[in-house]
Amino acid sequence: MACSCGYDHGATGADDSISVEEALGMALSLASRLDPETVPLQEALGLILAENLLAPDPLPPYPASVKDGYAVVSADGPGIYPIISEARAGDDAKNDSVQPGTVVYITTGGPVPDGADAVVQVEDTMLVEEGPSMLKRVHILIKSTKGQDIRPVGYDIQKGEKVLEKGVRLGAAEIGLLATIGVVLVKVFRRPRVAIFSTGDELVEPTEGTLGRGQIRDSNRAMLIAAAAQNQCIVLDLGIARDKSAELESKLEKAMVEEADVLISSGGVSMGDRDLVKPLLTERGKVHFSTVKMKPGKPFTFATVDKPLSKGTNKSRPLLVFGLPGNPVSSLVCFHLVAVPTIQYLSGWVNPALRRIQTRILQPLKLDPLRPEYHRATVSWTEDDGTGHAGIVGYGEREGGVAPGIRSIWWVTSRNGGRDVGFEKTTEYRCNKSEIT
Amino acid sequence: MACSCGYDHGATGADDSISVEEALGMALSLASRLDPETVPLQEALGLILAENLLAPDPLPPYPASVKDGYAVVSADGPGIYPIISEARAGDDAKNDSVQPGTVVYITTGGPVPDGADAVVQVEDTMLVEEGPSMLKRVHILIKSTKGQDIRPVGYDIQKGEKVLEKGVRLGAAEIGLLATIGVVLVKVFRRPRVAIFSTGDELVEPTEGTLGRGQIRDSNRAMLIAAAAQNQCIVLDLGIARDKSAELESKLEKAMVEEADVLISSGGVSMGDRDLVKPLLTERGKVHFSTVKMKPGKPFTFATVDKPLSKGTNKSRPLLVFGLPGNPVSSLVCFHLVAVPTIQYLSGWVNPALRRIQTRILQPLKLDPLRPEYHRATVSWTEDDGTGHAGIVGYGEREGGVAPGIRSIWWVTSRNGGRDVGFEKTTEYRCNKSEIT
Numbered sequence: 001m002a003c004s005c006g007y008d009h010g011a012t013g014a015d016d017s018i019s020v021e022e023a024l025g026m027a028l029s030l031a032s033r034l035d036p037e038t039v040p041l042q043e044a045l046g047l048i049l050a051e052n053l054l055a056p057d058p059l060p061p062y063p064a065s066v067k068d069g070y071a072v073v074s075a076d077g078p079g080i081y082p083i084i085s086e087a088r089a090g091d092d093a094k095n096d097s098v099q100p101g102t103v104v105y106i107t108t109g110g111p112v113p114d115g116a117d118a119v120v121q122v123e124d125t126m127l128v129e130e131g132p133s134m135l136k137r138v139h140i141l142i143k144s145t146k147g148q149d150i151r152p153v154g155y156d157i158q159k160g161e162k163v164l165e166k167g168v169r170l171g172a173a174e175i176g177l178l179a180t181i182g183v184v185l186v187k188v189f190r191r192p193r194v195a196i197f198s199t200g201d202e203l204v205e206p207t208e209g210t211l212g213r214g215q216i217r218d219s220n221r222a223m224l225i226a227a228a229a230q231n232q233c234i235v236l237d238l239g240i241a242r243d244k245s246a247e248l249e250s251k252l253e254k255a256m257v258e259e260a261d262v263l264i265s266s267g268g269v270s271m272g273d274r275d276l277v278k279p280l281l282t283e284r285g286k287v288h289f290s291t292v293k294m295k296p297g298k299p300f301t302f303a304t305v306d307k308p309l310s311k312g313t314n315k316s317r318p319l320l321v322f323g324l325p326g327n328p329v330s331s332l333v334c335f336h337l338v339a340v341p342t343i344q345y346l347s348g349w350v351n352p353a354l355r356r357i358q359t360r361i362l363q364p365l366k367l368d369p370l371r372p373e374y375h376r377a378t379v380s381w382t383e384d385d386g387t388g389h390a391g392i393v394g395y396g397e398r399e400g401g402v403a404p405g406i407r408s409i410w411w412v413t414s415r416n417g418g419r420d421v422g423f424e425k426t427t428e429y430r431c432n433k434s435e436i437t
Numbered sequence: 438m439a440c441s442c443g444y445d446h447g448a449t450g451a452d453d454s455i456s457v458e459e460a461l462g463m464a465l466s467l468a469s470r471l472d473p474e475t476v477p478l479q480e481a482l483g484l485i486l487a488e489n490l491l492a493p494d495p496l497p498p499y500p501a502s503v504k505d506g507y508a509v510v511s512a513d514g515p516g517i518y519p520i521i522s523e524a525r526a527g528d529d530a531k532n533d534s535v536q537p538g539t540v541v542y543i544t545t546g547g548p549v550p551d552g553a554d555a556v557v558q559v560e561d562t563m564l565v566e567e568g569p570s571m572l573k574r575v576h577i578l579i580k581s582t583k584g585q586d587i588r589p590v591g592y593d594i595q596k597g598e599k600v601l602e603k604g605v606r607l608g609a610a611e612i613g614l615l616a617t618i619g620v621v622l623v624k625v626f627r628r629p630r631v632a633i634f635s636t637g638d639e640l641v642e643p644t645e646g647t648l649g650r651g652q653i654r655d656s657n658r659a660m661l662i663a664a665a666a667q668n669q670c671i672v673l674d675l676g677i678a679r680d681k682s683a684e685l686e687s688k689l690e691k692a693m694v695e696e697a698d699v700l701i702s703s704g705g706v707s708m709g710d711r712d713l714v715k716p717l718l719t720e721r722g723k724v725h726f727s728t729v730k731m732k733p734g735k736p737f738t739f740a741t742v743d744k745p746l747s748k749g750t751n752k753s754r755p756l757l758v759f760g761l762p763g764n765p766v767s768s769l770v771c772f773h774l775v776a777v778p779t780i781q782y783l784s785g786w787v788n789p790a791l792r793r794i795q796t797r798i799l800q801p802l803k804l805d806p807l808r809p810e811y812h813r814a815t816v817s818w819t820e821d822d823g824t825g826h827a828g829i830v831g832y833g834e835r836e837g838g839v840a841p842g843i844r845s846i847w848w849v850t851s852r853n854g855g856r857d858v859g860f861e862k863t864t865e866y867r868c869n870k871s872e873i874t
Contacts, residue, residue: 041643045663061648068709088680088711089639090651107709109639109763111651122708172667173813176660176765179643180653202526202546206478206616211498214527214548216617223613226482230609243525271559272505272544274525326546328613376610 017291020337020372023302026288027342030304032317034261034346037190041178044170046232047188048348053164055181058154063112066149070103070125071116074144080128082135087111103138118144157181167350189348194228195260196221197238197251199268199277200326205240220266220324220331227335228264231343236260243274252284255319256307261346263319264339267326269299277301277323285321294337295371296330299323302338333374454728457774457809460739463725464779467741469754471698471783474627478615481607483669484625485785490601492618495591500549503586507540507562508553511581517565519572524548540575555581594618604787626785631665632697633658634675634688636705636714637763642677657703657761657768664772665701668780673697680711689721692756693744698783700756701776704763706736714738714760722758731774732808733767736760739775770811 018026036050065071071087081103087093087110098104098115106112106119120140128137157163163177170178170188178186203218204211211217218240228235236258241247248268255263268277269290278301281287285305292300301323307316322339324331336354344352455463473487502508508524518540524530524547535541535552543549543556557577565574594600600614607615607625615623640655641648648654655677665672673695678684685705692700705714706727715738718724722742729737738760744753759776761768773791781789 041659042662042666045666057648059653061653062651068707068712087651088709089637090649092651094650105710107711108707109637109653109704110709172660172664173765173769175663176656176769179656179659180765182643182646182654184643200526200546206619206621208619211494212527213531214499214524214529216497216546217619219613219617222478222616223609225479226612227609229479229482267546270505270545272525272547273542274544275505328610328617332610332613 016289017293017298018289019293023289023292023300024338024341027302027320027322027338028345028352030288030318031320031342031345033348034190034192036187036348038185038187041175041184041186044178044186044188045172045175047170047191048350049164049166049168049170049174050187050189050348052162052166053178053181053183055157055159055161055163057181058159059157059180060109060151060153060155063153064151065106065108065110065112065119066151067119067121068107069105069119069121069123069149070138070140071098071106071112072103072118072120072140072144073098073100073116074118074146074148076100076140077143078140080137080139082137084135085113087113103140105138112150117146117150119149120144121149167348169349189346191232191234192261192343192346193236193259194233194262194264194343195236195238195251195255195258196224196228196264197241198266199241199243199248201243201274203240203267220326220328223328223332224264224266224324224335227332227340228343231340232347233262233343241265241268243268243276245276245280248276248280249284252280252305252321256305260319261317262339262343263305263321264324264335265321266324266331269301269323269325271299281305281321281323285318290323292334293371294333295368295373296327297325297334297337297374298371299325300330300334300338329376337374453726454730454735455726456730460726460729460737461775461778464739464757464759464775465782465789467725467755468757468779468782470785471627471629473624473785475622475624478612478621478623481615481623481625482609482612484607484628485787486601486603486605486607486611487624487626487785489599489603490615490618490620492594492596492598492600494618495596496594496617497546497588497590497592500590501588502543502545502547502549502556503588504556504558505544506542506556506558506560506586507575507577508535508543508549509540509555509557509577509581510535510537510553511555511583511585513537513577514580515577517574517576519574521572522550524550540577542575549587554583554587556586557581558586604785606786626783629670629698629780629783630673630696631670631699631701631780632673632675632688632692632695633661633665633701634678635703636678636680636685638680638711640677640704657763657765660765660769661701661703661761661772664769664777665780668777669784670699670780678702678705680705680713682713682717685713685717686721689717689742689758693742697756698754699776699780700742700758701761701772702758703761703768706738706760706762708736718742718758718760722755727760729771730808731770732805732810733764734762734771734774734811735808736762737767737771737775766813774811 070083081101083105084102085093085096086105088107089110092111093104093113096104096113098113104113104116112119120142124142126139126141128139130137163181164174168174198218198221202214202216204215206217206219206222208217221237225235225237236255238251238254241251252263265277268275278287278290281301281303285303287301287303290301291298294300303321303323304318305321306318309316320342324334341352341354507520518538520542521539522530522533523542525544526547529548530541530550533541533550535550541550541553549556557579561579563576563578565576567574600618601611605611635655635658639651639653641652643654643656643659645654658674662672662674673692675688675691678688689700702714705712715724715727718738718740722740724738724740727738728735731737740758740760741755742758743755746753757779761771778789778791
């Protein structure tokens with residue numbers, strides 16, 4: 001299919017197209033993990049730890065009471081005893097060794113003084129009223145056992161224990177654990193720098209009030225910027241490129257100058273004569289795939305472009321370029337299925353992959369005979385998914401619509417047997433074959 | 438259980454304790470939705486739309502080609518035709534009406550000119566070689582049907598159609614849709630301002646290198662700050678309060694001055710004599726619950742404190758105060774089960790609740806005879822969950838440990854029949870009874 005631009009836009013014979021799994025494998029094989037960097041604790045939330053961390057102290061670092069009550073000598077048993085001190089925190093009761101026949105008032109988390117080997121909770125005691133001139137006394141009502149309601153030194157974490165492994169994703173609990181062991185500057189894999197632009201003579205900025213004939217507002221860029229932000233990327237907005245080689249080259253150059261790790265374009269990968277993304281990438285880099293057996297998303301393109309060597313280094317990571325289709329649904333599906341796991345890999349994720357579970361589809365679907373399909377859908381858990389068992393069910397959004405569901409998910413259905421469902425929030429669902437027409 | 442501070446710390450008879458469901462219901466009933474505000478598009482990601490939005494234009498706003506190819510008169514059928522113009526974007530081919538016997542080259546998304554009623558994709562055509570003096574011609578190889586490969590005006594969205602509803606949570610797809618309809622400043626429910634502090638004489642800052650006797654690093658504050666950030670809150674870090682009424686009051690005052698919507702404290706709610714959070718809240722506001730039938734989390738406290746009336750308004754929302762237990766696991770569990778849905782409600786979520794699904798537990802658990810338990814666990818999907826069906830299974834983290842899993846989730850098990858599993862990432866899982874000893 002010869003074209004005046006010289007590029008054969010029609011050269012997409014069935015032999016060239018690869019599966020989604022192959023496309024993902026290809027992108028992952030060409031990606032390499034980004035370097036670690038050290039960031040303040042709260043900036044590490046959602047990122048991947050880049051080192052093993054050992055506990056410098058045991059936790060608790062002292063024998064700690066589990067309850068509010070009294071530190072006792074368990075062998076004393078029930079009885080009335082003088083309260084010789086109070087141990088709440090810090091150096092409380094430091095010099096008060098608990099002799100048999102005495103007790104120390106203690107609060108939850110307080111340090112158990114030497115000599116005491118159990119804590120009796122306040123509910124199992126009763127204060128004894130005394131005159132003002134005497135020590136307070138308490139009636140211990142029960143017999144305690146050695147170690148009762150005490151967390152010994154190191155009960156939660158031993159000194160030197162590995163508390164967090166390289167590769168762990170840092171959520172709130174992990175942030176707390178880092179604070180526990182005194183780590184306030186954290187070594188994490190750095191966030192990918194992702195540059196994004198849209199292509200198309202038909203596009204105007206979203207701020208445009210009135211549309212001229214043949215114009216639509218650029219929505220993919222805003223959508224992909226948001227999707228990249230959801231994946232902890234540092235986003236570089238490169239705007240709109242018109243359908244001219246020089247403008248596309250300029251975006252590519254800008255991505256290089258801005259030290260992007262990933263470049264994402266939308267549009268310009270179809271078979272039109274002004275679809276110039278593939279020709280440019282072929283000329284400036286290496287196109288690894290440009291046709292994928294998926295619906296939507298067939299012209300999904302991936303390439304690498306070598307970056308100029310920086311002074312002082314003799315190797316550099318190539319720029320990973322995802323040429324997404326212009327159709328918004330297509331664009332987002334391709335982004336989630338291939339770009340997200342690739343971004344995760346760069347970001348240090350140990351298992352970069354969308355989560356997959358099985359669901360039953362609640363409606364019949366007519367499928368493309370050649371290409372696996374990906375649909376948006378909404379899923380929910382139910383007590384009976386139609387088989388008499390609890391499970392997850394889903395129904396699809398209408399064809400051709402762009403209306404988003406509360407949670408949009410994707411699934412592919414294929415007469416070849418695979419039933420993969422992708423989830424907008426990085427989860428894929430696999431459907432039962434029996435529900436597909 | 439009289440105490441020298443005057444407050445009866447022991448007044449927690451079984452009559453006072455409520456279930457987690459009641460606690461959640463109580464907190465939700467006392468919360469009210471925050472006011473909407475207008476923010477730039479990308480700042481709206483993850484927030485809840487506060488108005489219905491109608492499409493000002495149809496989408497597509499002109500009849501758009503689905504393919505790269507030729508706009509034709511379908512009645513012409515196969516044949517060789519002159520290409521009279523090109524329609525890619527904007528005003529292309531505006532004045533070229535497609536007469537029978539002519540075609541217009543068109544690209545994906547291009548405007549179909551008047552007179553054409555179908556598009557034939559380029560794969561079903563072949564360019565005809567011509568001498569330089571003649572118009573280009575193309576061989577249309579197939580018979581097309583009226584409307585073929587054309588998205589008519591309004592096919593995706595009709596003009597005036599409601600494209601996004603108040604209450605929708607804005608993800609990447611929704612952000613794209615907002616850009617499509619030209620909305621770049623979005624009316625959303627504002628983010629809650631959440632003030633957080635820790636209490637305890639035993640606490641030192643996480644930056645502390647060497648711990649003195651009876652000291653531990655404050656980890657709850659960092660953990661809760663991260664958890665609040667994960668829930669789109671604006672977080673105000675109020676530091677550590679020592680176990681003195683005056684210090685706690687000062688934190689409460691600071692929260693008021695900073696116009697917090699929610700105040701979260703950890704520690705200071707047990708039965709120790711320096712547990713001053715409940716006494717303070719009783720004095721300054723109204724405590725709605727202070728004992729919950731859950732393990733861990735029994736002393737979980739919730740109160741409201743009226744804010745001073747601002748000039749010009751005659752009503753104000755009370756400050757919602759969550760007094761979380763000092764134990765880190767306890768703290769995070771209570772935060773997720775009650776504070777998160779409350780924060781969601783403030784933030785405009787239509788159904789503020791943790792997501793719940795059922796899982797099978799892979800290990801036996803010995804349960805507390807009185808209180809439903811919440812455990813951390815890791816779940817995964819499997820083809821056979823033990824019943825011969827696909828499902829989600831989970832195993833628990835070790836008792837007493839603080840080591841986080843890759844994904845930590847919670848579940849409660851109870852001989853009363855309820856088997857609720859809570860998920861760190863706002864999902865609860867319900868376990869099958871048969872797996873619990």
